[in-house]
Amino acid sequence: MNKRNATSADVAILAGVSQSTVSRSFDPNSRISEPTRQRVFVAAEQLGYQVNKAAQTMIKKRSDLVGLVTAGLEDPFRSEFLHKLIIEVQNCGLRPMVMDVSNRQTIDEDLQGLIQYQLSGVIITSGTPSESIGKAFIKHGTPVVLVNRTEHSDEADIVNLDNENAGAMAAEAFLKSGKTNLVVIRAKSPSFSSVMRAKGFLNHLSPYLDKGTVQASEVFCEAGNYESGYQIATHILALKNRPDGVFFCMDHIACGFLDAAKKQLSTSDLRSIGVIGCDDVALASYKSYDLTTLRQPSTTMAKAVMQTLLNRLKLPSSPPSKQAIAAKLIYRSTLTKPSSD
Amino acid sequence: MNKRNATSADVAILAGVSQSTVSRSFDPNSRISEPTRQRVFVAAEQLGYQVNKAAQTMIKKRSDLVGLVTAGLEDPFRSEFLHKLIIEVQNCGLRPMVMDVSNRQTIDEDLQGLIQYQLSGVIITSGTPSESIGKAFIKHGTPVVLVNRTEHSDEADIVNLDNENAGAMAAEAFLKSGKTNLVVIRAKSPSFSSVMRAKGFLNHLSPYLDKGTVQASEVFCEAGNYESGYQIATHILALKNRPDGVFFCMDHIACGFLDAAKKQLSTSDLRSIGVIGCDDVALASYKSYDLTTLRQPSTTMAKAVMQTLLNRLKLPSSPPSKQAIAAKLIYRSTLTKPSSD
DNA sequence: TTGTATGCGTTATCAG
DNA sequence: CTGATAACGCATACAA
Numbered sequence: 001m002n003k004r005n006a007t008s009a010d011v012a013i014l015a016g017v018s019q020s021t022v023s024r025s026f027d028p029n030s031r032i033s034e035p036t037r038q039r040v041f042v043a044a045e046q047l048g049y050q051v052n053k054a055a056q057t058m059i060k061k062r063s064d065l066v067g068l069v070t071a072g073l074e075d076p077f078r079s080e081f082l083h084k085l086i087i088e089v090q091n092c093g094l095r096p097m098v099m100d101v102s103n104r105q106t107i108d109e110d111l112q113g114l115i116q117y118q119l120s121g122v123i124i125t126s127g128t129p130s131e132s133i134g135k136a137f138i139k140h141g142t143p144v145v146l147v148n149r150t151e152h153s154d155e156a157d158i159v160n161l162d163n164e165n166a167g168a169m170a171a172e173a174f175l176k177s178g179k180t181n182l183v184v185i186r187a188k189s190p191s192f193s194s195v196m197r198a199k200g201f202l203n204h205l206s207p208y209l210d211k212g213t214v215q216a217s218e219v220f221c222e223a224g225n226y227e228s229g230y231q232i233a234t235h236i237l238a239l240k241n242r243p244d245g246v247f248f249c250m251d252h253i254a255c256g257f258l259d260a261a262k263k264q265l266s267t268s269d270l271r272s273i274g275v276i277g278c279d280d281v282a283l284a285s286y287k288s289y290d291l292t293t294l295r296q297p298s299t300t301m302a303k304a305v306m307q308t309l310l311n312r313l314k315l316p317s318s319p320p321s322k323q324a325i326a327a328k329l330i331y332r333s334t335l336t337k338p339s340s341d
Numbered sequence: 342m343n344k345r346n347a348t349s350a351d352v353a354i355l356a357g358v359s360q361s362t363v364s365r366s367f368d369p370n371s372r373i374s375e376p377t378r379q380r381v382f383v384a385a386e387q388l389g390y391q392v393n394k395a396a397q398t399m400i401k402k403r404s405d406l407v408g409l410v411t412a413g414l415e416d417p418f419r420s421e422f423l424h425k426l427i428i429e430v431q432n433c434g435l436r437p438m439v440m441d442v443s444n445r446q447t448i449d450e451d452l453q454g455l456i457q458y459q460l461s462g463v464i465i466t467s468g469t470p471s472e473s474i475g476k477a478f479i480k481h482g483t484p485v486v487l488v489n490r491t492e493h494s495d496e497a498d499i500v501n502l503d504n505e506n507a508g509a510m511a512a513e514a515f516l517k518s519g520k521t522n523l524v525v526i527r528a529k530s531p532s533f534s535s536v537m538r539a540k541g542f543l544n545h546l547s548p549y550l551d552k553g554t555v556q557a558s559e560v561f562c563e564a565g566n567y568e569s570g571y572q573i574a575t576h577i578l579a580l581k582n583r584p585d586g587v588f589f590c591m592d593h594i595a596c597g598f599l600d601a602a603k604k605q606l607s608t609s610d611l612r613s614i615g616v617i618g619c620d621d622v623a624l625a626s627y628k629s630y631d632l633t634t635l636r637q638p639s640t641t642m643a644k645a646v647m648q649t650l651l652n653r654l655k656l657p658s659s660p661p662s663k664q665a666i667a668a669k670l671i672y673r674s675t676l677t678k679p680s681s682d
Numbered sequence: 683t684t685g686t687a688t689g690c691g692t693t694a695t696c697a698g
Numbered sequence: 699c700t701g702a703t704a705a706c707g708c709a710t711a712c713a714a
Contacts, residue, residue: 005481005691008692019701020703023692023693024699050456051691054399055395055692058395058396058690059693059705060692065438073424074424083441087443090441098427099436117436118394140346255627259627259628282415287601348708349707360709361687365710377684393708397708400690
């Protein structure tokens with residue numbers, strides 16, 4: 001029943017060849033006579049032989065595992081993006097090993113632990129790792145790709161949404177729609193993406209602020225979720241001069257706001273407030289919200305991340321790359337496309 | 342820069358002990374004199390030594406990886422559950438290796454491939470693996486836990502939501518509210534959970550159907566998502582005698598239905614239709630839906646799954662276990678709690 | 683408690 | 699094209 005697994009040596013005996021020939025038979029780059037190879041395959045099939053990845057890793061000094069470092073999977077965008085990464089990793093013939101670093105004090109140590117697995121790469125989508133940890137991986141020859149974590153790294157490759165420009169696009173959309181009293185809302189706890197989006201939003205408006213033709217301010221809500229958006233609505237709607245355009249750095253905050261606003265405002269009053277979200281999660285397109293938003297193209301980004309990783313594996317010592325993927329404005333009913341567009 | 346990684350042998354030399362002593366120092370069960378152990382730790386720290394998991398796996402014939410087999414992560418409940426599993430796997434000191442088998446024709450082969458990794462266990466939440474594949478793992482000594490896949494397995498442990506009873510609870514809730522014209526809706530493509538929920542729903546009603554005091558039917562929508570619920574609404578609302586209670590086997594279908602119904606019906610007409618969903622995803626509690634639903638307790642289930650796995654690791658040859666976790670009825674506004682309750 | 687010796691299953695090197 | 703042999707880094711049985 002629980003007999004020992006078949007090894008390449010077992011296959012070798014059955015096929016009447018040496019163990020190294022068995023090993024080579026499974027390497028497409030190895031030149032083996034076709035008859036021999038077939039004989040090996042038959043024997044392997046018969047014994048249910050499978051390569052032992054541990055042994056393979058030991059000799060190659062590299063596993064086919066890719067570390068996916070993440071956190072805050074309660075956020076649907078994070079979750080969706082992780083999903084896309086998993087798919088792409090698999091498509092490259094690699095295996096995703098996920099690490100959730102939520103509520104971890106010792107992220108650097110936790111990441112250090114990944115070195116034990118001889119990973120083919122580490123993709124960090126969360127956790128704000130220190131520069132030093134990045135260096136530890138590079139030193140070990142493990143490529144690191146940072147996603148939406150920082151603008152600059154000496155060691156790691158970077159793939160970001162062009163967050164700053166996404167914010168600018170939101171601002172521009174409001175301007176085109178004639179909105180002049182604007183607010184940008186993000187969660188208190190600073191996340192790189194949200195900070196950059198808010199920054200891009202305000203920077204784009206600054207010439208108009210100087211001229212005094214537009215007002216804009218930044219408001220913080222508790223967290224980056226639906227409930228926080230619901231709560232902040234009361235505050236926003238009670239402002240002395242109620243804004244006519246609100247940009248939320250995450251879709252779910254916007255949806256929470258909309259639900260609260262529906263209760264507190266007449267339909268026409270609500271309609272007069274332009275609302276833009278960011279990410280374009282599934283929820284944004286649901287009819288109850290139908291939220292105008294800036295799409296973060298998760299599939300495109302996941303593909304870019306894996307391509308970056310593969311390139312790095314091919315050319316380990318090329319200079320670190322940096323990529324900014326453009327967001328796309330998706331008009332829906334919370335801010336309709338101006339006819340001039 | 343890219344010098345070879347420190348090994349236990351390197352640490353041994355620096356600490357002035359043998360390699361096996363270094364190995365033992367990191368095994369809590371091994372009795373080592375405290376001074377020696379400290380000396381080893383210092384040397385290890387100094388060299389940045391980390392155990393090589395590949396070598397460890399080779400000798401122990403078991404890695405600390407747990408395979409998480411999943412699919413359909415577009416479904417937020419699946420996604421949420423995967424997240425919970427990841428957390429629980431980590432809490433047990435193990436590592437989650439995720440495998441998405443969506444759109445795969447060769448699931449059995451794909452699963453076979455997991456044997457290469459000497460996994461500590463495989464948790465199958467999707468993919469309807471054949472009995473034979475389960476046996477392949479068991480034969481190899483790798484525990485398998487099936488989640489919401491089937492009622493019976495000779496080989497694998499099972500953790501399910503009590504899906505049938507969940508359906509029955511939905512039916513009972515409608516009866517208590519005096520609803521008499523009922524419909525249950527699930528996606529065309531049969532998934533174990535949905536089929537059992539619908540079955541439990543109808544079975545619970547069967548005595549009333551026989552008496553003729555209640556009507557009930559099963560309706561199929563295209564898929565298990567929001568859009569399908571939106572589409573099916575038109576059909577449901579156009580029925581000759583419009584139902585006064587609809588049970589959806591997944592929350593998102595219900596939410597799609599609600600959004601469509603809001604457009605097609607007056608508020609009071611919509612209120613007269615009781616709606617119950619299943620799973621209690623985040624969306625269900627959003628104010629726009631405020632959906633009465635049967636909660637599938639994802640954290641509880643994830644913990645049960647891991648406990649099952651650990652038990653199996655401890656007692657490899659105990660008989661397969663089967664667990665049914667109870668759903669919980671969460672009253673919200675789409676079917677309010679009868680005062681008699 | 684510690685050291686010595688062995689083997690896990692594979693790939694890579696080197697002869698033939 | 700194929701076979702013998704040497705690592706890879708660790709845990710464990712056995713000896714001291």
